[in-house]
Amino acid sequence: MKLRCLLIDDEPPALKILARYIESINGLEIVGQCKNAIEALDVLQQKTVDVIFLDIKMPHIIGTDFLKNLLHPPKVIFVTAYREYAMDGFELDAVDYLVKPVSFERFFKAITKLHRIMGLQADTATEGNPKPPPFIYLKVDREMRKIFIDHIQYIESWKDYVKIFLEDGKNVLVKQSISSMGNLLSDHKFIRVHRSYIVSLNKISGYTGGSLQLMGIEIPMGRLYKQSVMDRLHKLS
Numbered sequence: 001m002k003l004r005c006l007l008i009d010d011e012p013p014a015l016k017i018l019a020r021y022i023e024s025i026n027g028l029e030i031v032g033q034c035k036n037a038i039e040a041l042d043v044l045q046q047k048t049v050d051v052i053f054l055d056i057k058m059p060h061i062i063g064t065d066f067l068k069n070l071l072h073p074p075k076v077i078f079v080t081a082y083r084e085y086a087m088d089g090f091e092l093d094a095v096d097y098l099v100k101p102v103s104f105e106r107f108f109k110a111i112t113k114l115h116r117i118m119g120l121q122a123d124t125a126t127e128g129n130p131k132p133p134p135f136i137y138l139k140v141d142r143e144m145r146k147i148f149i150d151h152i153q154y155i156e157s158w159k160d161y162v163k164i165f166l167e168d169g170k171n172v173l174v175k176q177s178i179s180s181m182g183n184l185l186s187d188h189k190f191i192r193v194h195r196s197y198i199v200s201l202n203k204i205s206g207y208t209g210g211s212l213q214l215m216g217i218e219i220p221m222g223r224l225y226k227q228s229v230m231d232r233l234h235k236l237s
Contacts, residue, residue, distance in 0.1 A: 002027055002028060002029045003027060003028050003029070003050040003051055003114070003118065004029055004031045004047070004048055004049050004050045004051075005022055005028055005029065005030050005031065005049070005050070005051050005052075005053060006030075006031060006032045006033075006034070006040060006043055006044070006047075006049045006051070006052045006053070006074070007019065007022075007030065007032070007033045007034065007052075007053045008034045008035075008036070008037065008039075008040045008052060008053065008054050008055060008058070008063070008066075009034075009035070009053075009054075009055040009058070009079065010035045010036055010055065010058045010059055011055070014055065014079070014100065015033050017101075017102070018053055018079065018102075018107075019033065021102075021104055021107045021108075022053075024104075024139075024144060025108070025111060025137060025144050026137070026143075026144050026146075027115070027137070028111070031043065031047045031048075031049060032047065032049070035058075035059075036058050036059050036060050036061075037058060037060060037061045037063070037066035038060055038061075040052070040066070044070070049074045050074055050075065050118070051074055051075045051076070051077060051095070051114060052067075052073070052074055052075070052076045052077070053076075053077050053079050054066070054067065054076050054077070054078050054079065055078075055079060055080055056078060056080040056082055057080065057081070057082060063078065063080070064088050064092060067092050068092065075095050075114060075117065075118070076092070076093075076094045076095060077094065077095050077096045077097075077098060077110050077114065078094050078096070078097045078098065079098045079100065079102060080097075080098070080099065080100060081099065081100040082099075083099055095110065095113055095114050095117060096109075096110035096113055096114070098110060104139075105176060105180060108137070108139070109180070109183070109184060111137070112136050112137065112184060115135075115136075115137070116134070116187070119134070133148050133149070133150055134148070134149040134150070134188065135147060135148045135149060136149065136184060136185075138164070138172065138174045138176070139174065139175065140172045140173070140174060145172065147164065147166075147172070149185070149188050150202070151166045151167050151168070152164055152165070152166060152167075152185075152190075152200055153165045153166065153167050153199070153200055153203045153214050153215065153217070154197060154198060154199040154200065154203070154214055154217070154219055155178065155181055155190075155197065155198040155199075156178075156196055156197055157177075157178040157195070157196040157197070158173065160175060160177075161173050161174060161175050161176070162174050162176055162177070162178050162181050164181075165217075167203070167215070178192075178195075178196065178197075178198060181198060182198055185198070189201040189202055191225075191228070191229060191232055192225055193212060193219060193220075193221050193222065193225050193229050194219070194220050194221060194222035194225060195222055195224075197219050197220070199212060199214060199219055200214075201232060201233070203215060204233070207221070207233065210226075212229075
């Protein structure tokens with residue numbers, strides 16, 4: 001099932017960029033594009049909306065006030081040029097707060113967070129159903145590919161890219177920094193062990209003073225990261 005998106009922004013170029021980002025990600029569809037909150041109310045009355053991408057400084061009524069007046073609001077991701085409203089946005093339980101100009105990488109991080117939140121809500125709403133395995137979407141070549149978190153063994157930095165090694169022996173090359181991958185996986189059991197490597201704690205089978213073993217693969221452990229790695233491993237034991 002696709003998440004139905006409503007875009008609200010009084011700047012046509014901003015709407016165009018958001019629409020292009022959304023159309024490049026499987027699992028999202030646009031059900032409306034509006035220049036102000038009054039137009040958006042009509043859409044909300046006629047269509048089911050799962051997430052609103054909402055500007056703040058708009059004619060007639062600002063985005064935060066618009067959201068406050070919705071009785072049962074969908075999830076919201078603020079997209080604005082004004083950093084000073086960030087606190088107001090998060091107090092309104094926004095999924096994320098994006099500051100223009102928004103890169104695709106930052107937008108995609110917000111979508112991954114949205115998927116995680118929506119997935120957790122579905123789990124708690126359906127008693128007795130097993131929790132679905134967590135996943136992320138990553139841009140591989142020209143398509144967005146679903147990668148299950150539990151399938152990732154380790155990640156290696158390749159200049160402007162990262163190579164993600166999976167437990168089936170395959171790997172995918174993604175144009176993203178290793179730091180941003182670390183942030184993307186921060187809610188899961190992954191740890192930076194070297195300036196060039198992130199590993200899954202669940203996949204570590206052994207270690208020495210300077211390296212980690214992951215199912216027959218040896219990963220170097222950087223001197224600056226060693227203590228934090230040891231602390232995490234000892235907590236798991």
